[in-house]
Amino acid sequence: MLRVENLIYDYPGHRALDDVSFEVEAGSITALVGPNGAGKSTLMRVCAALERPFAGRVLLAGANVHDNPRAAHRRMGFLPDFYGLYDELTVAQCLDYRAAAQGIARTERAAIVAMAAARLEIADRIDQRAGTLSRGLRQRLAIAQAILHDPAFLMLDEPASGLDPAARIGLSAVLRQLAGEGMTILVSSHILAELQDYSTHILMLKAGRVVEHASLERIAAEGGASRDIRLGFAANIPDLRRRLSAITELEVITCGSDEALVRLTDDPAIRAAILARLAAEGLGLTCFAPERRSLQDIYLERMRDRPPARPGLLTGPENGEAGT
Amino acid sequence: MMPELNPELRRNLWLQCGWQRLAGALVVGVTIAYALYAFGGFARVLFGANLAILVIFGMWGPRRAADSLAEEVGTGTWEMQRMSGLSAWSMVWGKLVGGTAFVWYCGVLAILAYVLAGQQLDFPPGRAGNFWLGVYLALIGAALAHTTAFAIVLLLMRKTVFYRRLTITLAQTIGFFVYVVVSGVESVRLLEQVDVAPRIGRIGESEATWPLIGAILGSFLFLWAIIAAYRLMRNELQYRAWPWVWLLFLAFAIFAAERVALWPGSSDLVGIVSVPLILMLIVYAAALADPRDPIRYRSGLIALAQCDLRRGLAETPWWLSGYVVFLAYCAVMVTTILTMPQDGLPRGLLYAMLRFDIFLSFENLAHSGVLLALFVLRDLLVLLCLSFGPWRHRADMTWLVYLALVYWPLAVILTFGGYLDYITLVLPVAGDNAWLNFAPIMLQVAVAAFAVRHFWRQATGHGASGLPQVGAETA
Structure with missing residues (x-):
């Protein structure tokens, strides 16, 4: 859907995007994450044809967005981090204006406005002035404006910032719904726990370079998450570490007197044998569960350990890295 | 079916x-209007x-x-737009007309009150044409002032990356200045006294009065302001454009400067000299606006090096192409002066304008043309130096102060101190001393x-070619 090739964007004395390449799959929700100053907002603005890159190109469905920005805007939606609404207009007027600005014919506008309002669950506020809406509802109205023309690709920059927990949950549901309807979404956020709820892929940026681009499933599997097993025991066992260390196929990561975190191999037969041996040792095993690592853990690990991708390589979400 | 608005x-x-506001x-x-009529009759209404x-x-x-754009930026709706x-084009005229719709209504x-009061005052039929010329001047002055202010805000947006707020005082001030220059402020008094309404004076001894020149x-x-606003809006929407409109505007400026300068009593030389001065001002204004x-700049240079003419020319700054035209005209001027007959030199005019005996030599005048080109080059380089260096965010104001200091106090001191040779x-x-003319x-x-080269390397992290290095030194 969106293909970014060798993107470079400079500010005087500072390179914001350094040969960034990646491809976003159609129908996916890609979480764009990275520390402050990593280049997330710049990347989104360049992809939205709001800024022109120093080098490289952005292809949306095969067309370079900078060749004809207006044509690209008809196929994409973008909600910047700092957005505003026409507070003096009603919700209906805001949506109607936006629909007209997107070139939707007058005869179709009423139906499209009603549909967008229903989609974002603001139909009951249609005659209310935008300035009187709560922050969560304003966010919904802004998203409704961004998707009125039914874009194939939607970008949201920090859409959850400033929202209360209920509004955030609502936003997650909206994004899942849009993705379910076939929209491809790129969303940047610092709230990783929520990104984990609805994202299918993750794109990590660090110092203007891609650190990681993969599906969440793959990241979870690759990071050893499924090989880390948490063990629980019915009673305190003073020499628990020694007894666990005696099992050669098992690596002890942390160990207390009644619980431990160990790493096993992926081989199911060996796992079954270890489980059987732990049961046979009479340790009172009460828990043998794979340790789930949060997206935040993975993110922090990647940011700490992994060097940015070598410039000039196009990263695909499933393939890791593929030469251009 | 009604066309789509x-x-x-x-x-x-x-x-x-x-409707509440309109009513x-x-x-x-x-x-x-009624209160004015009650206290002073139609003259007071006028x-x-x-x-x-x-x-x-x-x-x-x-x-x-200006606010029709600045408000959008301030409230965060501009990015959505x-x-x-x-x-x-739709954005330009929709905003320009829409943003000032209530102003035009008022x-x-x-104007209706002005016309009605004028009719009641029985202005002579012979003067009615001038009266309507005054009304036209008010309308065209307003349209020009509004479009100029709008275009200046677009220029300010172009100068600001990731803008969050804009000040519109500059745009409003220049808009007001433009309105006053075109339309004048003294219409009533002049309507009562003489033959034209909003007149601000005659030029020379010709029959051509300023209102007519101002109207034309x-x-x-x-028209140029509208074209500028449109081109700047396209630029804001990230469209690239060839610089041919800018070059056409320069051609228009040359033509207009020559025509306006040719009032009775002047010579061809006045037109020739006035054009480089106008071009110089345009180059300075373009440099400030850029x-x-x-x-x-480096992107443009690399594009030109790669023979990507469209991108290279599109990213060529206006002041640079303006300076090239200015240089060309200076060359024409110098050549013309050197080939003119000796008696073509308008001694009296130059005496009056400049009061320098040293001007009374063809060679000196030709040298002055070359010097003008070099002075402008120096000033542009100083501006670039300020723009690439650590004073980047204050470059405009610092440069204006530099110009004021360099050209005004020192020249006054040398003139009145008796050091005209210097x-x-x-x-x-x-x-007369060629070495003293050119060496400094x-x-x-x-x-x-x-x-400029030093600060350029700091700002781009590299020389004139190739890609900059990551983590280049921040100026």
Whole structure:
């Protein structure tokens, strides 16, 4: 859907995007994450044809967005981090204006406005002035404006910032719904726990370079998450570490007197044998569960350990890295 | 079926022209007009209407035109607008007309009062044409002032990356200045006394009065302002464009400067000299208006090196192409002066204008043309130096202060201190000593060029070619 090739964007004395390449799959929700100053907002603005890159190109469905920005805007939606609404207009007027600005014919506008309002669950506020809406509802109205023309690709920059927990949950549901309807979404956020709820892929940026681009499933599997097993025991066992260390196929990561975190191999037969041996040792095993690592853990690990991708390589979400 | 109204215009009309506001303005206007009539008759109404036209069109209008963009930036709706499907032209006229719709409504009410009062005063039929010329000047002045303010805000947006707020005082001030120059402020008094309404004076001894020139020039400038706003809006929407419109404008400026300079009593030489001065001012204005982003400059240089003419020319700064035209014209001027007969030199005029004996030599005048080109080059290099260096965020103001200091106090001190032989050090006025004429300015140009190169490398993290390094030194 969106293909970014060798993107470079400079500010005087500072390179914001350094040969960034990646491809976003159609129908996916890609979480764009990275520390402050990593280049997330710049990347989104360049992809939205709001800024022109120093080098490289952005292809949306095969067309370079900078060749004809207006044509690209008809196929994409973008909600910047700092957005505003026409507070003096009603919700209906805001949506109607936006629909007209997107070139939707007058005869179709009423139906499209009603549909967008229903989609974002603001139909009951249609005659209310935008300035009187709560922050969560304003966010919904802004998203409704961004998707009125039914874009194939939607970008949201920090859409959850400033929202209360209920509004955030609502936003997650909206994004899942849009993705379910076939929209491809790129969303940047610092709230990783929520990104984990609805994202299918993750794109990590660090110092203007891609650190990681993969599906969440793959990241979870690759990071050893499924090989880390948490063990629980019915009673305190003073020499628990020694007894666990005696099992050669098992690596002890942390160990207390009644619980431990160990790493096993992926081989199911060996796992079954270890489980059987732990049961046979009479340790009172009460828990043998794979340790789930949060997206935040993975993110922090990647940011700490992994060097940015070598410039000039196009990263695909499933393939890791593929030469251009 | 009714044609579709421009969405931007419609939105602005929703916001600006509610029936309460329209009715309120009408009631207030009629009340004030009646009060003026009651206290001073139609002459007072004429005076009040004239003042209202000045305030509404000259002061309020430019502010509203500038605000139609600045408010969008301030409230965060501009990025959403940039993501819409509206064409650049639709955005320009929708915002310009829509943003000032209420101003025009109030202004037209004031003009109606002005016309009605004028008719009641029985202006002589022979003067009616001038009266209507005055009305036209008010309208074209307003249109030009509003469009100028609008275009200046677009220029300011171009100079600011990731803008969050804009100040519109500059746009409003220039808009007001433009309105006053084109339309004048003294219409009532002059209507009563002489043959034209908003006249601000005659030029020389010709029959051509300023109102007519102002009307013609104002109409052309309005067209150019609209074109400029459109091109700047396209630029804002990230479209690239060839610089041919800019070159056409320079051609227009040359033509207009030559025509306006040719009043009776002047010679061809005056036209020839006035054009480089106008071009110089345009180059300086273009340099101030340019973002002077070293990254874009380098991008353009690399594109040209790669023979990507479209991208290279599109990213060529206006001041640079303006300077090239200016240089070409200077060359023409110098050649013309050197090939003119000796008696073609307008001794009296130059005496009056400059009061320098050293001007009375063809060779000196030709040298002055070369010096002018070098002085402008030095000033541009100083501006680039400021723009690429650590003073980047204050470059415009620092440069204006530099110009004021370099050209004004030193020239005054040398002139009144009796050191006219050394005036060539601070002004592009050549003396008899060729070495003294050219050596100092050449040295200044060389030093400025060296400084530009130094700061350029700091700002881009590299030289004139190739890609910059990551983590380049931040200036």
